[in-house]
Amino acid sequence: MFDRRTLLSAFGAAALAPAGQLFAAQGDQVALRGFNLVETDEVPFGSAAAQQSIEMLAGTGATAAAVIPFLWQETADAGDIEMGNALPPERIVAGVEQLHAAGLAAIVKPHVWVPESWAGAIEPEATSRSRWYAAYGEILQDVAKTAEQAKAEVLVIGTELRGVSGASEWKAIIAKVRNIFSGRITYVAHGADEAEEVAFWPELDAVAVSLYPVLGADDAFGDWDRAMAEQLDRVEAVARSFGKPVWIAEIGIRSAQGAALKPWESAEERVSPPDMALQAQVLKHWLSALEARGIRDVWIWRWFSDPEGGGPEDTDFTVQNKTAQTVITQCWAKIPA
Template sequence: MSRGTVATMAAVLLAVTGCMTDGTARGHDDGTSASRPGGPAAGTSQMRGITLPSWSRTDYDSPAAGRYLRDIRATGARWVTFTPTWYQKRRTDTALHRTEETAGDTSLRRIVRRAHSAGLKVMLKPHVDLPGDADRAEIRPRDRDAWFGTYRRFITHYADLAADTGVEQFAVGTELAGVSGDHARWTRVIKAVRDHYDGPLTYAANYDEYEGIPFWKELDLIGIDAYWPLSATATHDTARLRRAWEPIREELAAYARREDRRILFTEAGYVSQQGATTAPYAWHISRRTGNAEQAAAYRALLESFTGRRWWAGVCWWMWDDWPDSGETPAKLAYTPHGKPAEEVLRKKWGGR
C-alpha cells in the first residue's frame, strides 16, 4: 500500500460515498505441511501482525518508535512489518534510488532490534514506489533486463540487512503487477535473495494480481494484500461482511491447494471512514468517521479466516503515522489505534 495508490478512484469514491450511512509455505486443508521450519506458517501457526511503515529517512529513529512497538505488542500482535521504500521517477525508468523518504539503514537496523526486544518477530517488506499519486502497479520499464538488474541489487541489499539483523521473514516484492508476470526474471531474483537470506520468503501480490503470479512455487508462502471490496454501500454489519468473504475464502482455499502453499495476508486494512468496506484500498473515501465499520471489517476478516489451516495469518495495514507526517487525520486513517478496531484485535488476539 502506498499513499498514492488508486488516488483517482479514491477521488471518485469520495464524491460517491461522502454521505454514506450505512510454518512455512506448503500446507493442505488436511493440516499436513512441509518445507523449511520457521516463520508464521510453520505447522498451522498464523501470523498476528501489524505494519509500521516509514515515510522518512528518520521515521524509525523517532522518539515514538518504542511506544509504537509496545502498543502493537499490547494488541496481541506477535509480528511487525517494516517497509523501506526506494523510488523511480517514471513508470518506464530502469533506475531505482533512495530519497529522503527512504528509511535509513541504520534506523532500520535499530528498529528491528527494538522490535525483537519488545517480543515481536519481524517481516521486512521493501517497497518500490513512484512519486506523487502514481500507482506502483503501473511500473513497466522500457528495458526489463536493466530494471530487473537494478531491482536485484535493491532487494538483495535488504536481504543482507534482514540476514544480519535476524529478521524472521522477507518479502521479495510488493504489488508490482506491471512486471510480476515475468517468471524467468523473478526466478532469478528469488534465487539471488536466497543466496543472501535463509528465512521464509513471500511476495505481496495485490488482491487482483495474485492469480497471475507464475512463481509461487519458488517461494514459501503466497502473499496477498487483501483489499477486496466487500460491500456496495457502507455497513457495520459483521454478518453481512462475513457473507461477502465466503466466496473469496472458497476461491483462496482452492488456490492454496492448487499451488501447495499457505496464503498469508501480507496486508489488510480499512480506513475509519464511512464506506471503508466498499474500497478498502483507498485512503480517502468519506469525510465522515466510520469507526464501527472499521471494527466490523476487522472482526469479519478474523472470524472468516482464523483457524483455516491453509491461511497463514494477517499483517494489518497499518499502525499510527509518525508525528507530523500523517496526510490523513488519525481519526480517518487506517490505524486502529485508540479505536474500536483495536479492541477487536485485543479480544481476538488476547492482547492486554
C-alpha cells in the first residue's frame, strides 16, 4: 500500500494523466485548490453528466475537489448518529474515480446534517456523549475504508463540529482512521475561533478551516480585507504553533445582494435579488489575500455534479455558470499550482 501523503507531487506534470499514472511526475507538492463538489439528485456521480461537470471544474485551473457524504442525526443534542443515504459508498467511489479521470486529486469530506440546525450546534446530552463518539468513530472508519478503496488523496475526519471537537475521544478516533487510510488527514474547524481550541492538530497533516466572517456592506472593500486578514492571521498563528500547513477547506458567498454582511446565509434563510458581481468580487478578494500569504490549498464552496448548475438567476453559493467561475479561472491562471 503506497502512502499518498508523500505522493501528491504528481498532480502538476500529470494533470491530465489517466488514473493510476497520477503519481508518476516529479517536483514540488502541488496545491490542493478547487471546490467542494456536491452531488445532486438528478446527476449522480458515475454519470456522463457528472463527468461533464467535473471536466468543467478542472477547466478552472483546479487541481482537486472534495466529495461530500452526509451523516445524519435527528437533533443537535441526540446521542444517535448514522450514515445518510444521500451519497452511499459506491457513489463516493464513483465520484473519486471521476475526479481522477479528470486529473484531479480527490478529497472525501464528510458533513453532518441536522434538520433545522447545523453541525456546529451538535452537543449530545451528557448521558449519551460516549454513545455518540463511538457511533461517529465507527461511521468514520467505514468512510475511511471507502476512501482508501477509491484511492482518495485526502480524508477529512469532521467538518465544523465545534460543539464536540474538544473531547479527548478524537485521538483514538484519528488513530483508528490512520490504520485504515493511507492518504493525508485533516479536520475542518469552523473559523479561527474553533481552530484555536482544537487540541488534536498534532495528530493531523494540516490545519483546515471554513471561513465565513462578517465582511460588511456590499461595497466596503476595505472592511472585507480587514475581516479576511483578521481570520487568516489567527489561523496562520495556530498552524505555526503546530508546524502544520494551512488548508482553507471552505470559502464562499451567495450571488445575492446583501450577502457580504452574512456570507454564511443560505438562499432559504433570506430571499434577495441576484448579484453575480458581488460573489465574484468577494472570491477574488479571498484568493488575492490567500496568494499574498502563500496559502494555495483552498476549496471553494461550492460546485454541483449537474453541469447546468448555477447560472445568472441563481442566488445560492454555487459558482458554476456565473461571473465567479470566470474570475476564479482568471485568478488561478496567474497562480502556479
